[in-house]
Amino acid sequence: MERGSCDSCGEVDCDDLLALHRLYVTPEAWDTDGSVTRVDEVERWCAACRANYPHEPAGAAS
Ligand SMILES: [Zn+2]
Incomplete structure (x- = not known):
């Protein structure tokens, strides 16, 4: 887990990115x-965004 701001909703000081x-x-x-189109750029999302929007964990086999 990383601490910072969510790249999706912009919430700051998240501790579960x-x-x-x-x-x-x-x-x-x-x-x-x-x-389904996967964006190559890696983003960091908070738990709420991960629960609401489709995504693929970085590093997963493509
Ligand atoms: Zn978020």
């Missing part, structure tokens, strides 16, 4: 398949 990659999830639609 985790390094991860943000995922952009595109829902399936009538004319397109759903897809």
Whole structure:
């Protein structure tokens, strides 16, 4: 765990940040398949953001 500010919501002085990659999830639609795009940049998120938004832990096998 790291201490600092959350890169997603901007909350400062978090003590439970985790390094991860943000995922952009595109829902399936009538004319397109759903897809998931992973952002290469590593961000650090607080627990609340990790609970609410899709992400992939940094360092995970791709
Ligand atoms: Zn946050």
